[in-house]
Amino acid sequence: MNFNFLSPVSEEVLSHNATLSAQALGKKIRIHSKTEGIPELDGVQLAIIGVLEHRNDVNYTGQSFGLETIRTSLYSLFPGNWNTTMADLGDILPGDSVEDTYYALKTTISLLIEKKIIPIILGGSQDLTYANYRAYDTMAPMVNIVNVDSNFDLGDVSIEMKNNSFLGKIILEQPYNLFNYSAIGYQTYFNSQEEIDLMEKLYFEAYRLGEVSNKLNLVEPVMRDAHIVSIDLKSVRASELGDNQKYSPNGFDGKEICAIARYAGISNKVSSFGIYEFKPTKALDTTPMLISQMIWYFIEGVNCRVNDDDFAKEDQHQKFNVLIDDDELIFYKSIKSGRWWIEIPFLPNVNNKLKKHALLPCTHEDYMEASHGKIPERWYKAYKKNSF
Template sequence: MNFNFLSPVSDLVLAHNELLESQALGRKLRIHSTQNGIPDLENVNIAILGVLENRNDVNYIGEEFQLNEIRKSFYGLFPGSWNTTIADLGDINKGESIEDTYFALKEVISILVKKNIIPIILGGTQDLTYANYRAYDNLVPMVNIVNVDSKFDLGDSAKPIKNNSFVGKIILDEPYNLFNYATIGYQTYFNSQEEIDLMDSLYFESYRLGQVSSNITIVEPALRDANIVSIDLSSVKGAEVSLNQKYSPNGLDGKEICAIARYAGISNKVSSFGIYEYKPSKDDEITSMLVSQILWYFIEGVNFRVNDDDFSDENNYQKFIVLVDSEELVFYKSNKTGRWWIEIPFLSEVNNKLKRHTLLPCMHQDYLDACNNIVPDRWYKAFQKNSV
């Protein structure tokens, strides 16, 4: 297995780890060290992977960074009553070129996902999401991405890729594997009206910060439907993070970002998870601790995954049919978890990207809206994308 790209976790962190209590997370991980090499991945469920690449930052001025503080904070936490085995594979260093780093990341993610191991990517800049997406080229036919971010990051796809403009490349570069792109926590004043209109015209989903803060549960269906979840730390409000990390007085708070991470973990579909735009500073304990807690909640979610999306057995679900404007909407409710889905109909005359009946995660509220003759927004967008 080709993991030559990976460098071990620093001896400094490992020495710190030795001083931790025996129940701490760091003492239970399989860690890539200089002494022992890359750990055995047999029965590993989750692998942490640092990527020290930040050259595509629009403000890049040659600064280096490392992830030691995050590792120290994370290793010092205590696990929940978990039954997952976690490995820390160390870091992918900057390649000769940024493309080399992308290639290395793509290879490692592809190997891990094939082995049913969920990679958690701790990144430099968020354009690494592009390499994460490309790792799926030969894995799944259509990919759904959720970006937790104050901006859409669409950018001008004709220009070179940057950390604030990588999504345009994802949409327009072949092979075209993107089905849905959802942004959670966007702030209108950071996005041009053209970008907001483009998101609408492509039938992508976007959840404003205000919507998310007033009802965090609205983002759960989008996360349940995602293959890749990418978090930009600048979506967190300035008061919650350290000096270099401060971006905006408004943003998600610590509880909200951790709840989003837990929803991503619980999703049976999420198979890679990334946290990007980490910028260490002298007073850094607070950001590294927040990142550690985001990781903790994601892993907690993975431990509570319930396989409730098998609808082949009628005893597993209840089925509801609602007529809205001469359109028959079919809802399913899992008996195990109470989660809801809605059916997207099959259009035989269209070059169809989806299976015969694709089930789209939704909320109980979508069913109640349908009963009041309101077409659920997620259903409408998925239906339109499927008709294109």
């Protein structure tokens, strides 16, 4: 396979790895090194890719950065009782233009997904999510993106795309592959009323920080329906991060962001996962260790995946019918995992977008509310989105 865009993991990281315990995660990972080249990928299920690109950060001032501190932190952790094989493919260096970097990332992700390897992308500015999305152009008819962020990142599409406006470009640029976009942990005062109204108009999902913090399991069905998960470190509160990374006094704490990463890993559908907006510093910094633990929990989630969504086998699910006014809602519960889905009906004479989205992940609470006459909001938005 052609991975010419990737530069090897630095000698500094490899030297540190050599000093670690034989049980450390760094000793279990196949690493792209200068001497050994790209590792053998047969049997690999997860691959780390660094992307040293942040020229489209609205605050970019010309500085370069590296990911060595994240790698040394991650390698020093101990793996769980896992059965997945991992690789670290090194870094994509900034191209002559930002578009060159996008092309390199898009191509690399496409190659990995075709090989059924989940890329774990470390950035870099969050506009790299756009290149991640474009990697699906030839592979998935419709794509769902979950963005864990304090901002929606819709931005002004009439000007050049930046890390705070990549979603607008995803929505408006052909080919139109985006089916659903979900924002987790947004903070109202960081988003204009026009953006909030547009999210509603497009029937996208938006969950406020307080809503998610009060009920973290809201994230699970949203992640279960995602192909791409993009986490902006600005969603994490300042007290959890190093001095160079601080953004807002409000945000997720370390435990919450790791739980969210684990929910992303558990999802059978998530096929790429990215953590963005890392800003390294030479001072003692907790940020690389937090990112490492987020990656650890994502891997833990992947190892806990359960094949519970084969609806062709009728004996593996219980079916529940709920009548609300003139609507019949049909729920399914997995006997194996206890997880729930709700059916989205096909609409006659409509250019239906839901060929592969007829069953929407939901919660037991959604079923209970429907039983008391309340239509679940996720069902309503998916139904309306499929109507126009």
